[in-house]
Amino acid sequence: MSSIVRDKKRAHAQQIKDRFISVFIGIFALVWLFPIVWTLWSSLRPYSEIRAGGVFSPPQELGLFNYTNAIDRMDLPRYFANTALITIPAVFLILLFGSLIAFVVTRYSFKFNVAMLLLFTAGNLLPAQLVFIPVFKMYLAVGDLVGDRRFLYDSPLGVILIHVAFQMGFATFVLSSYMKTIPKEISESAMIDGASVFTHFFKVMLPLLRPALASLAVLMTTWIYNDFFWALVLMATDNKRPITSALGRLQGEFVTDYNLLAAGAMIAAVPTLLVFFILRKQFVSGLTLGSTKG
Amino acid sequence: MSQLKTAVTGTQKTRRRRFFSARDKVTLGFFIGVPTFLHIALVWFPAIATIMLSFTYWTGIRLEDIQWAGLANYENIFFNSPIFWDALRVNTIWLLWFFVIATPLGVLLAYQIDRQIRGHQFYQSAYYLPVVLSLAVTGIIWNFLLRPDGFVNGLLGLPIAEAISFFGDDRYNIWVIMIMASWRHIGYIMLLYLAGLKAVDASLREAASIDGATEWQTFLKVILGAMRPVNIIILVITIIESLRAFDMVYIIYGSSGGLPILGVLVYNNIAGEGASMKGAAYAVILFLLSIVPIIAYLNQQFKEDNN
Numbered sequence: 001m002s003s004i005v006r007d008k009k010r011a012h013a014q015q016i017k018d019r020f021i022s023v024f025i026g027i028f029a030l031v032w033l034f035p036i037v038w039t040l041w042s043s044l045r046p047y048s049e050i051r052a053g054g055v056f057s058p059p060q061e062l063g064l065f066n067y068t069n070a071i072d073r074m075d076l077p078r079y080f081a082n083t084a085l086i087t088i089p090a091v092f093l094i095l096l097f098g099s100l101i102a103f104v105v106t107r108y109s110f111k112f113n114v115a116m117l118l119l120f121t122a123g124n125l126l127p128a129q130l131v132f133i134p135v136f137k138m139y140l141a142v143g144d145l146v147g148d149r150r151f152l153y154d155s156p157l158g159v160i161l162i163h164v165a166f167q168m169g170f171a172t173f174v175l176s177s178y179m180k181t182i183p184k185e186i187s188e189s190a191m192i193d194g195a196s197v198f199t200h201f202f203k204v205m206l207p208l209l210r211p212a213l214a215s216l217a218v219l220m221t222t223w224i225y226n227d228f229f230w231a232l233v234l235m236a237t238d239n240k241r242p243i244t245s246a247l248g249r250l251q252g253e254f255v256t257d258y259n260l261l262a263a264g265a266m267i268a269a270v271p272t273l274l275v276f277f278i279l280r281k282q283f284v285s286g287l288t289l290g291s292t293k294g
Numbered sequence: 295m296s297q298l299k300t301a302v303t304g305t306q307k308t309r310r311r312r313f314f315s316a317r318d319k320v321t322l323g324f325f326i327g328v329p330t331f332l333h334i335a336l337v338w339f340p341a342i343a344t345i346m347l348s349f350t351y352w353t354g355i356r357l358e359d360i361q362w363a364g365l366a367n368y369e370n371i372f373f374n375s376p377i378f379w380d381a382l383r384v385n386t387i388w389l390l391w392f393f394v395i396a397t398p399l400g401v402l403l404a405y406q407i408d409r410q411i412r413g414h415q416f417y418q419s420a421y422y423l424p425v426v427l428s429l430a431v432t433g434i435i436w437n438f439l440l441r442p443d444g445f446v447n448g449l450l451g452l453p454i455a456e457a458i459s460f461f462g463d464d465r466y467n468i469w470v471i472m473i474m475a476s477w478r479h480i481g482y483i484m485l486l487y488l489a490g491l492k493a494v495d496a497s498l499r500e501a502a503s504i505d506g507a508t509e510w511q512t513f514l515k516v517i518l519g520a521m522r523p524v525n526i527i528i529l530v531i532t533i534i535e536s537l538r539a540f541d542m543v544y545i546i547y548g549s550s551g552g553l554p555i556l557g558v559l560v561y562n563n564i565a566g567e568g569a570s571m572k573g574a575a576y577a578v579i580l581f582l583l584s585i586v587p588i589i590a591y592l593n594q595q596f597k598e599d600n601n
Contacts, residue, residue, distance in 0.1 A: 018409075018411050021406055022411045025403065025406060025407075025417050026416075029421065035439055036424075039438050051443070054443075097332070098329075103325065104326050118596060119333070123333055123337040123338055123341075126337060129561070129564060129576075130580065131336070131344065133344055134340035134343040136564075165332050169337070197318040198317075226430075228541040232544075244431075247430045258441070268430075284485055288485070288486060288490075
């Protein structure tokens, strides 16, 4: 009897504790969202109002004028086009190369399978700063070789290549763990049927990889979209830069109209917010595929 | 393609024997050749080159101009660049903050959310939102709260003339940056840990509670133990993120060094006008500082492969 009473008491105490924990985490969740909500709110008001009446002044004018202004004056469509020009080919190549390596490493017996995988995974973990100087000089040298100094340096192509080189390490790692879960028999029957390596990869394996590729694509798009460093150091001409790297300069330029900058930052965040609201499942599974192996 | 070998291990021999046509060999060569070339040419070769260049003087791009410097660049950093020690101090504080406060908070948060406390879905979304934002956007958003005419100074009732300069004042700036960094880091850790927790066998937890373990005991003795692989990954991410921090500090301070950190210091010495091989030495130091977590990570991930 007494142990049941004790258990009941404990369950009750746990319930109270849970409610307390829930409230506590809830308050913090609101605090967490607050910076974004505040920026959103500010972006709907003119900066002059804040200068005149302080941050808590009641709004006289609310609207999307900062947004239309930002798109116009900050030249945002151009930066978005720059971003797309870098992100789309880079993600495509990362997925292609990553799945090629993972395919060969997991489906064919090599002497150095693990070593290959190690090479790519470790490469992905090296700091960007460690590779920058020689990459920069190589880009200039290749540019001189083909007679156009801006062939790789200060060009989307150069930024694409470095992203591909780095991130395909991650993609290889994730895709090879995923491929190991696909039964070997599928490959074996393809080979017995006399499929060429080419058919085996493109017709048999690639369709099976679709879920993993979708997750990786979302994750890679977010990462490359959010990249700040590479576009900053490999591009000298500001109006070739993608939106995330351009924000640095825009912040300096529009420091006199902070609410306009708020609108600009919000617009720059839209693609990542879409990931948050719509593609969350893919994003999270992409992230965790790499870190916990499924 | 002589390196292509058919498997020779015992019983698998007959099953795995393959004959590649010439076309298949070429295909396979392309499949691994092109990506491997790109990866080595743009990641491994430059990494090794930087390590070698850190022992030289070199400006320009002509190879003839390279001059041997011995350890001069490193001596310069260790003995003549007080800013290096300042930056190291800030990065150490960053690491300790993440290690002692942000990462444990993310783990506890994941644990509570995984228990499906009331409102857990909303909470999870709220903490996860900052993870998708770029650090550049994060910097701008927080600047909004902390500028002289921003929310916090407004809340404190301070007019612009007396406003606290959160980013400029040495008493506050590092803590403000820590809070901003944690805003993203806690959600990131929470996401990773949640995924790990989902994989923990629920019966483990039930068994613990039947045995009369309290929540706290269950967490410490059962969950943490079962989560060892994820723990290592989280530890590695914590160390690497705090050592390599760059974007957020750069978007707020530029290259001014208002808050010296290693990432910006390396940037100042490898890009733009101040570029020199001292920058290479800085980059190597940054690399060496993070080599232990890198090895720990690889060891963790490849342990299963070798079994």
